[in-house]
Amino acid sequence: MAIGRSTQSTSQTPEPGAARRPSRARGIPEATVARLPLYLRALTALSERSVPTVSSEELATAAGVNSAKLRKDFSYLGSYGTRGVGYDVEYLVYQISRELGLTQDWPVVIVGIGNLGHALANYGGFASRGFRVAALLDADPTVVGNSAAGLPVRHMDELEAIVESQHVSIGVITTPPGAAQQVCDRLVDAGVTSILNFAPTVLTVPDGVDVRKVDLSIELQILAFHEQRKAGEESGHNDSVLDRAPGPVRAAAAKLRRAAGAAKAEPVKGKPAKGTEGELSAVMPA
Amino acid sequence: MAIGRSTQSTSQTPEPGAARRPSRARGIPEATVARLPLYLRALTALSERSVPTVSSEELATAAGVNSAKLRKDFSYLGSYGTRGVGYDVEYLVYQISRELGLTQDWPVVIVGIGNLGHALANYGGFASRGFRVAALLDADPTVVGNSAAGLPVRHMDELEAIVESQHVSIGVITTPPGAAQQVCDRLVDAGVTSILNFAPTVLTVPDGVDVRKVDLSIELQILAFHEQRKAGEESGHNDSVLDRAPGPVRAAAAKLRRAAGAAKAEPVKGKPAKGTEGELSAVMPA
DNA sequence: TAGATTGTTAATCGATTAACAATC
DNA sequence: TAGATTGTTAATCGATTAACAATC
Numbered sequence: 001m002a003i004g005r006s007t008q009s010t011s012q013t014p015e016p017g018a019a020r021r022p023s024r025a026r027g028i029p030e031a032t033v034a035r036l037p038l039y040l041r042a043l044t045a046l047s048e049r050s051v052p053t054v055s056s057e058e059l060a061t062a063a064g065v066n067s068a069k070l071r072k073d074f075s076y077l078g079s080y081g082t083r084g085v086g087y088d089v090e091y092l093v094y095q096i097s098r099e100l101g102l103t104q105d106w107p108v109v110i111v112g113i114g115n116l117g118h119a120l121a122n123y124g125g126f127a128s129r130g131f132r133v134a135a136l137l138d139a140d141p142t143v144v145g146n147s148a149a150g151l152p153v154r155h156m157d158e159l160e161a162i163v164e165s166q167h168v169s170i171g172v173i174t175t176p177p178g179a180a181q182q183v184c185d186r187l188v189d190a191g192v193t194s195i196l197n198f199a200p201t202v203l204t205v206p207d208g209v210d211v212r213k214v215d216l217s218i219e220l221q222i223l224a225f226h227e228q229r230k231a232g233e234e235s236g237h238n239d240s241v242l243d244r245a246p247g248p249v250r251a252a253a254a255k256l257r258r259a260a261g262a263a264k265a266e267p268v269k270g271k272p273a274k275g276t277e278g279e280l281s282a283v284m285p286a
Numbered sequence: 287m288a289i290g291r292s293t294q295s296t297s298q299t300p301e302p303g304a305a306r307r308p309s310r311a312r313g314i315p316e317a318t319v320a321r322l323p324l325y326l327r328a329l330t331a332l333s334e335r336s337v338p339t340v341s342s343e344e345l346a347t348a349a350g351v352n353s354a355k356l357r358k359d360f361s362y363l364g365s366y367g368t369r370g371v372g373y374d375v376e377y378l379v380y381q382i383s384r385e386l387g388l389t390q391d392w393p394v395v396i397v398g399i400g401n402l403g404h405a406l407a408n409y410g411g412f413a414s415r416g417f418r419v420a421a422l423l424d425a426d427p428t429v430v431g432n433s434a435a436g437l438p439v440r441h442m443d444e445l446e447a448i449v450e451s452q453h454v455s456i457g458v459i460t461t462p463p464g465a466a467q468q469v470c471d472r473l474v475d476a477g478v479t480s481i482l483n484f485a486p487t488v489l490t491v492p493d494g495v496d497v498r499k500v501d502l503s504i505e506l507q508i509l510a511f512h513e514q515r516k517a518g519e520e521s522g523h524n525d526s527v528l529d530r531a532p533g534p535v536r537a538a539a540a541k542l543r544r545a546a547g548a549a550k551a552e553p554v555k556g557k558p559a560k561g562t563e564g565e566l567s568a569v570m571p572a
Numbered sequence: 573t574a575g576a577t578t579g580t581t582a583a584t585c586g587a588t589t590a591a592c593a594a595t596c
Numbered sequence: 597t598a599g600a601t602t603g604t605t606a607a608t609c610g611a612t613t614a615a616c617a618a619t620c
Contacts, residue, residue, distance in 0.1 A: 029586070029587070030586090030587095031586080031587060031588090032587090033508060033511050034504070034508055036507070036511070037501075037503065037504040037507040037508070038488075038504070040507075041486060042488075055600085055601065055602090056601075056602070056603095057601085062488070063488065064488040066588090066589080068588075068589055068590065068591090069587090069588065069589075071601095071602065071603065071604085072587090072588080072589085072603085072604085074602090074603085075602090075603055075604070079602085079603070081601080081602050081603080082595090082596060082601085082602075083594070083595045083596045083600080083601050083602040083603080084595070084596040084599075084600045084601050084602075085596065085600080085601070085602085086600090086601070086602080087602090099511070100507050100510055100511045100514075101510040101511055101513060101514030102507065102510060104514070106506075106510055106513070108506070114405070115401065115404050115405035115408050116402075116405040116409075118401050118405070119400070119401035119402040119404070119405045120502065122401050123502055123503075125486060125502060125503035125506075126503070126506070129503055129506070129507060130510070131506055131510075169513050170506070170509055170510070170513060193513065193516060194509040194510075194512065194513045195509075196502075196505055196506060196509060200327060200411060202324075202328075202348070202349065202350040208516070210509055210512045210513070212505050212508060212509055214500060214502070214505055215323075216406065216409055216411060216412075216482075216500070217323065217409075217411030217412070217415055218320070218323040218324070219482055219498050219500055220392075220394070220411075220412070220415070220417055220456070220482060221322070221323040221326075221386050221388065221415060222319060222320055222323070222498060223456055223480040223481075223482060223496055223498055224386055224387040224388060224392055224416070224417075224456070224480075225319050225322070225385070225386045225387055226480065226496045227387060227392070227455050227456060227479065227480045227496070228386075228387030228390070230479060230494070315610070315611070316610090316611095317610080317611060317612090318611090341576085341577065341578090342577075342578070342579095343577085352612090352613080353577095354612075354613055354614065354615090355611090355612065355613075357577095357578065357579065357580085358579085358580085358611090358612080358613085360578090360579085361578090361579055361580070365578085365579070367577080367578050367579080368577085368578075368619090368620060369576080369577055369578040369579080369618070369619045369620045370575075370576045370577050370578075370619070370620040371576080371577070371578085371620065372576090372577070372578080373578090
């Protein structure tokens, strides 16, 4: 990996990059930052019901966390509660919004207007949180000119001009995986410093650029892992006996496997893995 | 929260629920499980290029992690490498696939066929990893009967029959937020034990049911937080002086705010938060 | 044998949690 | 004042990382 460049985090794991650099902005831990939107959503719902105050216990339940964690999280923001009373809903909405930077306008561009790009363009959560779709972009001439969510799809060639004129700092990549790094490079060169990547591609970006990744396939695979375990508790596992054996036996087995041929070593049980034939295709077609 | 029920994790944070129960299945930490799909993807790419072996350093770079973490992760699976040589690509693909449960077929149902449901139905990453779309379901009569990704959209009424006859254990929710819990309950009652939730709703499920959440809005908000900090390092922050003051002063300020009126406490600087007027609308319309 | 690379150890770090003093 | 609830402390837990002995 080249110096001065870092690869992105996945959204599943407490990203290594963020943990290393002093990204605990103003001392707020990453784990806390990731929960602030949850609290904000719960508080907004309370606000709409005109609930004036809420206790840490109530709010924690609504947000799906425990109250100790919530109070700890809020302690990083300041002392915004009142002992014996709870938190003022409106005031807390404001404070968290401000902390997250949602009191300002964030123009974003979406690159790659297939099914997923369309879905995102129409996503209500964008507009309602200060995010504004500045432009939809695609490289495909048959897509350019179409309308999505009331906006025209514009050609990639306009990217740089749009980013500059509208001061876009956030880009969303919904291209096929093969185009993602190239699009990312162009976004970064144009001045974008935060990227939300839906393509199943590891992006390399310069220091100072944040990347977050959303990967549908990974989420499903994690579910499958746990699902398999549930099933395994009832019936027997279908693992190879050798693979489950103590260290020395396993090592010997590995040796045998390798001796059988390097380039196309056969799995011990001869059961080929599914899905190895092709890498994930595009997040959305064209 | 009712006993025997738990709320879901978000995919952003190491979920509290999973950490509490002995979900370290067979001793594999959650953080490691979440990275296995990344390794698998990188290995699959190497496999397609017919690369026979790979070192932890090379594979780690391809997957976007560091090599110490990768070796530690693999150590939970067993000793599948060869000192001085590296890992056999094909064999590791098989082992990780098996560990994740991808050597078997996973029928899934997608409920809510709007833009996002469409995008997921067409998502190539489903089929290529052992996930098979068993059915697309929607409650809207004007959507039922349409075709998406070569499959007919069927009515919600058929949910139970489909889940049972096709042994569906994984459900994907892409409905508007208001319908999500209800759909979740039906899925669980029908026998689904893993749910991937795209609706911005905290789902409550019985013990034994896994929920993972993908939330586009939350990802963007986290990016905005970091983006704001970058900008703040150059110009001055627009924080209230009182809010940045030491504890006692802040406490006094909070007291003043509350005294000003409970139900509609005015933010100190009188700058109302954007986006508080309405909760996030549907993930996709209708 | 010499070089390369794994698998593991131990130290460090960050996140979670329970408990309770502070205080409304 | 008595009850309620916050904000903080300290203990615990899990994840990361560097380093290196084992060993191919």
